[in-house]
Amino acid sequence: MAKAPAYTVLGASGFVGQRLVSELTRRGADFWVPARQAPEILQQPLGVVFYCIGLTADYAQRPFDTVAAHVSYLARILEEAQFEHIVYLSSTRLYDGLPIAEGRGDTPLSLSPNNPRHLYDLSKALGENL
Template sequence: MSRFTVIGARGFIGGRLSAALRARGDSVYAPARDDAELFDQDLGTVFYCAGLTGDFHVRPFDTVEAHVGFLAQVLKRGRFERLIYLSSTRVYDSLGEAGGDEADRLVFDPAAARNVYDLSKALGENLTLARSDSRGVVARLSNVFDWTPDAGGFLSDLLARARRERSIDLPASAPAAVRDYIQADDVVAGLIAMADGRAEGIVNLASGRNLSNRELAAVFAQAGWSLTLGEDRPVPPAPRCATARMRSLGVAPRDPAAVIAQALADPQFFQG
């Protein structure tokens, strides 16, 4: 039985990960932020899942504290064997279609307000890789989705609406806009494989497919839903995430379009 510590276990991914580890018989310590015992015991392999996503715009200082401040304390004071830091493939955004590989050199505009998220994740990555005595690795998560109530993000919110509505209006969504989506179970499998396989460096946890809103609407239409998108307009080119390192750990991410189609085809999915 392995020993794991999940920091951020109350969140979407941290909660799923904790449940999956316990289900296979592992010991899981899920400390609260103010747990006085955190730095007084052996933590085993630490999954650092703490972070902010959708509300980072209005909580920039909390974002930095979650992504960097508390991480620094764990790296400085914690007794652990390994630490896996959950970052984001959003760090590739400024590279456009040329980005998406773990070896890319990242570029950020420090004056852009939205970059508090990207910059804090990048600094968290740096601390993990350079200040952990070679015990730290980074998982860059793409746009994680599911249709359960605890999931968040554009596609998760859309699927939640689809459980109640057959016709959905998305006026702010450009048909050509693309995202790399990955279902939550594939992310959890990738994180566990990173721990078990003793991954090194940075690993993208992504599907490797950029799914456009237009393609997404077609998947829904084929299953009997109607998505009305906004006006067609040019959108910035998006990175395409490499998945070779994830696959080398024995985890093959599923095609998000196929996963969505399968969910919509379930007779129990629509509850409206």
């Protein structure tokens, strides 16, 4: 069995992932950035996983890809991968439509099927809940 890196960053090419990789590099941390959906993600120890995968710019045109990125692939990682701990990161933290003072993790969400933005918010909330 391969030795686990201290950290694995999934979604390292995105807004949050790039900044995380820069900080880990600055600190001299032992981390691995696998290719998108690389099979070895499910075949070797990952250490602490930072899940930064997300779909932001075109979520409304790609609803199935949005759910896959925010929920489905995460569920597969949780069920099949070997990791010590997982941290789910989000650039908008769901609450971009709420006033800043209310943008907390325990703020109730109001969702409407008539608002395309809420697919994004709901999928992020489901990922966080997993």
